[in-house]
Amino acid sequence: xxxxxxxxxxxxxxxxxxxxxxxxxxxxxxxxxxxxxxxxxxxxxxxxxxxxxxxxxxxxxxxxxxxxxxxxxxxxxxxxxxxxxxxxxxxxxxxxxxxxxxxxxxxxxxxx
Amino acid sequence: xxxxxxxxxxxxxxxxxxxxxxxxxxxxxxxxxxxxxxxxxxxxxxxxxxxxxxxxxxxxxxxxxxxxxxxxxxxxxxxxxxxxxxxxxxxxxxxxxxxxxxxxxxxxxxxx
Numbered sequence: 001x002x003x004x005x006x007x008x009x010x011x012x013x014x015x016x017x018x019x020x021x022x023x024x025x026x027x028x029x030x031x032x033x034x035x036x037x038x039x040x041x042x043x044x045x046x047x048x049x050x051x052x053x054x055x056x057x058x059x060x061x062x063x064x065x066x067x068x069x070x071x072x073x074x075x076x077x078x079x080x081x082x083x084x085x086x087x088x089x090x091x092x093x094x095x096x097x098x099x100x101x102x103x104x105x106x107x108x109x110x111x112x
Numbered sequence: 113x114x115x116x117x118x119x120x121x122x123x124x125x126x127x128x129x130x131x132x133x134x135x136x137x138x139x140x141x142x143x144x145x146x147x148x149x150x151x152x153x154x155x156x157x158x159x160x161x162x163x164x165x166x167x168x169x170x171x172x173x174x175x176x177x178x179x180x181x182x183x184x185x186x187x188x189x190x191x192x193x194x195x196x197x198x199x200x201x202x203x204x205x206x207x208x209x210x211x212x213x214x215x216x217x218x219x220x221x222x223x224x
Contacts, residue, residue, distance in 0.1 A: 008152075034212065043118075043202050043215040044155065088154055098143055098209030099168065102154035 003027050006089055006103025015112050019076040023089035023103045026070065030091040030101075033065050035074045038086045038105070047087075048074060079110045115139075116216035118203050124222045127193060133219045135186040135203030143209040144186040146178060147202040149218070155202055161186060162209045193223045 006023045013019055021035075032051055036044035048063040050056045050072075056063045062075040072091075076083055089103040116137045125131050135144065143162045147155035160168035161180040175197075177189040186203055200220050204213040 032210075032212065036215070041200070041220065043116075043200075043217045046212060046214055049212055090154075092210060098145070098160055098162070098206060098211070098213070099157055100155075100213060105152075105154055 001026060003101050004089065004091060004103045006106055008104045008106060010107040010109060012109045012111060013079055015079060015081060015110055017079050017110070019079050019083070019108060019110075021074040021076075021087050021089075021106050021108070023072050024070055025072070025091055025101075027091075027093075027101075028067070028070065029093045032092045033063070033072050034090040034092075034100070035063055036088040036090060038088060040085075044088055081110050081112050084109045116203055116205055116214055118216040118219050120219055121217070122220045122222075124224065125190065125193065126224050127195075130189070130191045132190065133188040133201055133203075133221075135188075135216055136184055137205040137214075138184055139205065139214070141205035141207050141214075142183060143206045143211070144180065145204040145206075145213060146186065146188050147204065149200040149202055160209060167209065190221075195223050197221065198223045
Protein backbone atom coordinates (compact mmCIF):
# COMPACT_ATOMS: atom_id res chain seq x y z
CA UNK A 1 0.00 0.00 0.00
CA UNK A 2 1.36 3.44 -0.92
CA UNK A 3 1.73 6.02 1.84
CA UNK A 4 -0.41 8.47 -0.14
CA UNK A 5 -3.16 7.42 -2.55
CA UNK A 6 -4.65 9.77 -5.13
CA UNK A 7 -7.01 8.91 -7.97
CA UNK A 8 -5.13 9.82 -11.17
CA UNK A 9 -8.32 10.57 -13.10
CA UNK A 10 -8.53 12.08 -15.64
CA UNK A 11 -11.37 14.19 -14.35
CA UNK A 12 -13.38 16.22 -16.87
CA UNK A 13 -15.94 18.80 -15.75
CA UNK A 14 -17.86 21.65 -17.39
CA UNK A 15 -16.89 25.23 -16.67
CA UNK A 16 -18.49 26.49 -13.47
CA UNK A 17 -18.64 23.08 -11.79
CA UNK A 18 -17.44 22.39 -8.26
CA UNK A 19 -14.44 20.08 -8.32
CA UNK A 20 -13.44 17.80 -5.47
CA UNK A 21 -9.96 16.30 -5.42
CA UNK A 22 -8.97 13.86 -2.71
CA UNK A 23 -6.07 11.96 -1.19
CA UNK A 24 -5.89 9.34 1.52
CA UNK A 25 -2.79 8.56 3.54
CA UNK A 26 -1.60 5.96 5.99
CA UNK A 27 1.10 7.72 8.07
CA UNK A 28 -0.46 9.46 11.06
CA UNK A 29 2.79 11.42 11.64
CA UNK A 30 2.18 13.68 8.62
CA UNK A 31 1.77 17.30 9.70
CA UNK A 32 2.05 19.41 6.55
CA UNK A 33 -0.56 18.85 3.85
CA UNK A 34 -0.06 20.58 0.53
CA UNK A 35 -1.69 20.86 -2.86
CA UNK A 36 0.44 21.66 -5.87
CA UNK A 37 -0.89 22.59 -9.30
CA UNK A 38 1.22 21.63 -12.26
CA UNK A 39 0.54 22.83 -15.77
CA UNK A 40 1.83 20.75 -18.65
CA UNK A 41 5.62 20.90 -18.94
CA UNK A 42 5.94 23.33 -16.01
CA UNK A 43 7.11 23.03 -12.41
CA UNK A 44 4.63 22.37 -9.57
CA UNK A 45 3.15 25.52 -8.00
CA UNK A 46 2.22 25.50 -4.32
CA UNK A 47 -1.50 26.20 -4.36
CA UNK A 48 -2.71 25.55 -0.82
CA UNK A 49 -1.32 24.15 2.40
CA UNK A 50 -2.53 23.36 5.87
CA UNK A 51 -0.57 22.49 8.97
CA UNK A 52 -2.06 19.75 11.12
CA UNK A 53 -5.83 19.74 10.58
CA UNK A 54 -8.79 21.90 9.64
CA UNK A 55 -9.89 23.95 6.66
CA UNK A 56 -8.29 26.74 4.74
CA UNK A 57 -9.94 28.91 2.09
CA UNK A 58 -8.32 31.10 -0.57
CA UNK A 59 -10.65 32.54 -3.17
CA UNK A 60 -12.23 29.71 -5.13
CA UNK A 61 -10.06 27.08 -3.42
CA UNK A 62 -10.70 25.29 -0.12
CA UNK A 63 -8.36 22.73 1.42
CA UNK A 64 -9.62 20.37 4.10
CA UNK A 65 -7.76 17.91 6.32
CA UNK A 66 -9.49 15.18 8.30
CA UNK A 67 -6.75 13.53 10.36
CA UNK A 68 -9.15 11.09 12.01
CA UNK A 69 -10.00 9.64 8.60
CA UNK A 70 -6.52 10.30 7.11
CA UNK A 71 -8.19 12.11 4.23
CA UNK A 72 -7.50 15.45 2.58
CA UNK A 73 -9.51 17.32 -0.03
CA UNK A 74 -9.19 20.27 -2.35
CA UNK A 75 -12.39 21.93 -3.55
CA UNK A 76 -12.45 24.28 -6.52
CA UNK A 77 -15.57 26.40 -6.89
CA UNK A 78 -16.71 27.95 -10.17
CA UNK A 79 -14.05 26.02 -12.06
CA UNK A 80 -12.44 27.72 -15.05
CA UNK A 81 -10.68 26.34 -18.14
CA UNK A 82 -7.49 27.86 -16.69
CA UNK A 83 -7.81 25.39 -13.78
CA UNK A 84 -7.06 22.55 -16.22
CA UNK A 85 -3.86 21.05 -14.83
CA UNK A 86 -2.54 18.16 -12.78
CA UNK A 87 -3.12 18.52 -9.04
CA UNK A 88 -0.65 16.81 -6.73
CA UNK A 89 -1.25 16.31 -3.04
CA UNK A 90 1.88 16.14 -0.90
CA UNK A 91 2.58 15.53 2.76
CA UNK A 92 5.53 15.75 5.09
CA UNK A 93 6.62 15.35 8.67
CA UNK A 94 8.05 18.73 9.67
CA UNK A 95 10.63 17.30 12.01
CA UNK A 96 11.86 14.94 9.35
CA UNK A 97 14.35 15.50 6.58
CA UNK A 98 11.96 17.50 4.43
CA UNK A 99 11.01 14.65 2.16
CA UNK A 100 7.65 15.24 0.52
CA UNK A 101 5.44 12.23 -0.10
CA UNK A 102 3.40 12.89 -3.22
CA UNK A 103 0.20 11.37 -4.48
CA UNK A 104 0.15 10.24 -8.10
CA UNK A 105 -1.57 13.45 -9.21
CA UNK A 106 -5.07 13.98 -10.63
CA UNK A 107 -5.40 15.42 -14.13
CA UNK A 108 -8.28 17.87 -14.35
CA UNK A 109 -9.83 19.21 -17.52
CA UNK A 110 -12.39 22.01 -17.30
CA UNK A 111 -14.31 22.30 -20.55
CA UNK A 112 -15.69 25.70 -21.66
CA UNK B 113 11.80 37.82 -4.79
CA UNK B 114 9.73 34.68 -4.28
CA UNK B 115 11.05 32.70 -7.18
CA UNK B 116 13.20 29.68 -7.81
CA UNK B 117 14.91 29.96 -11.19
CA UNK B 118 16.45 27.15 -13.21
CA UNK B 119 18.69 27.15 -16.25
CA UNK B 120 18.67 25.98 -18.92
CA UNK B 121 14.98 25.45 -19.72
CA UNK B 122 15.82 22.66 -22.17
CA UNK B 123 18.93 20.55 -22.59
CA UNK B 124 19.77 17.88 -25.14
CA UNK B 125 22.92 15.90 -24.52
CA UNK B 126 24.67 12.79 -25.76
CA UNK B 127 25.62 9.94 -23.47
CA UNK B 128 29.28 11.01 -23.43
CA UNK B 129 28.64 14.69 -22.69
CA UNK B 130 29.16 16.54 -19.42
CA UNK B 131 26.65 19.24 -18.60
CA UNK B 132 25.34 21.08 -15.55
CA UNK B 133 21.92 22.22 -14.41
CA UNK B 134 21.68 25.37 -12.30
CA UNK B 135 19.18 26.51 -9.70
CA UNK B 136 19.01 29.81 -7.83
CA UNK B 137 16.80 31.27 -5.11
CA UNK B 138 16.95 34.57 -3.27
CA UNK B 139 14.36 33.89 -0.60
CA UNK B 140 16.91 33.21 2.13
CA UNK B 141 15.92 29.55 2.15
CA UNK B 142 18.45 27.20 3.71
CA UNK B 143 17.23 23.92 2.26
CA UNK B 144 17.38 23.09 -1.45
CA UNK B 145 16.30 20.00 -3.32
CA UNK B 146 16.69 18.22 -6.65
CA UNK B 147 13.81 16.16 -8.01
CA UNK B 148 13.38 14.10 -11.15
CA UNK B 149 9.95 13.85 -12.78
CA UNK B 150 8.95 11.47 -15.54
CA UNK B 151 5.83 12.01 -17.61
CA UNK B 152 2.54 11.45 -15.75
CA UNK B 153 4.40 10.66 -12.49
CA UNK B 154 4.95 12.73 -9.35
CA UNK B 155 8.38 14.24 -8.66
CA UNK B 156 10.93 11.85 -7.13
CA UNK B 157 13.39 13.23 -4.62
CA UNK B 158 17.06 12.92 -5.59
CA UNK B 159 19.08 15.10 -3.18
CA UNK B 160 18.52 17.44 -0.24
CA UNK B 161 20.94 20.14 0.88
CA UNK B 162 20.45 21.69 4.29
CA UNK B 163 22.63 24.67 5.22
CA UNK B 164 24.81 23.94 2.17
CA UNK B 165 25.54 20.38 3.29
CA UNK B 166 24.23 17.28 1.54
CA UNK B 167 21.76 15.69 3.95
CA UNK B 168 19.92 13.21 1.73
CA UNK B 169 21.02 11.22 -1.30
CA UNK B 170 18.19 8.97 -2.40
CA UNK B 171 20.55 6.31 -3.79
CA UNK B 172 21.05 8.32 -6.96
CA UNK B 173 23.59 6.93 -9.49
CA UNK B 174 26.98 8.65 -9.39
CA UNK B 175 26.50 9.99 -12.91
CA UNK B 176 24.45 12.69 -11.13
CA UNK B 177 26.64 14.87 -8.91
CA UNK B 178 25.09 17.70 -6.86
CA UNK B 179 26.91 20.77 -5.64
CA UNK B 180 25.84 23.65 -3.40
CA UNK B 181 28.38 26.49 -3.85
CA UNK B 182 26.46 28.81 -1.50
CA UNK B 183 23.10 29.17 0.17
CA UNK B 184 21.45 30.58 -2.98
CA UNK B 185 22.81 28.25 -5.61
CA UNK B 186 22.43 24.57 -6.38
CA UNK B 187 24.00 22.73 -9.29
CA UNK B 188 23.51 19.26 -10.70
CA UNK B 189 26.43 17.97 -12.72
CA UNK B 190 25.63 15.35 -15.33
CA UNK B 191 28.05 12.88 -16.88
CA UNK B 192 27.63 9.71 -18.92
CA UNK B 193 23.85 9.78 -18.70
CA UNK B 194 21.57 7.16 -20.18
CA UNK B 195 18.49 7.73 -22.38
CA UNK B 196 16.28 6.66 -19.44
CA UNK B 197 17.57 9.70 -17.53
CA UNK B 198 15.55 11.91 -19.85
CA UNK B 199 13.04 13.72 -17.62
CA UNK B 200 12.05 17.07 -16.13
CA UNK B 201 14.56 18.00 -13.44
CA UNK B 202 13.09 20.21 -10.75
CA UNK B 203 14.77 22.28 -8.10
CA UNK B 204 12.94 23.33 -4.95
CA UNK B 205 13.77 25.32 -1.85
CA UNK B 206 12.32 25.75 1.63
CA UNK B 207 13.02 27.96 4.62
CA UNK B 208 14.54 24.96 6.34
CA UNK B 209 14.20 21.26 5.80
CA UNK B 210 10.72 20.06 6.64
CA UNK B 211 9.11 23.36 5.69
CA UNK B 212 7.01 24.22 2.63
CA UNK B 213 8.83 23.65 -0.64
CA UNK B 214 8.70 25.99 -3.61
CA UNK B 215 9.58 24.60 -7.00
CA UNK B 216 11.33 26.09 -9.99
CA UNK B 217 10.07 25.69 -13.57
CA UNK B 218 12.36 22.75 -14.25
CA UNK B 219 14.89 21.79 -16.91
CA UNK B 220 13.63 19.38 -19.54
CA UNK B 221 16.52 17.03 -20.25
CA UNK B 222 16.75 14.76 -23.25
CA UNK B 223 19.58 12.22 -23.44
CA UNK B 224 20.26 10.85 -26.90
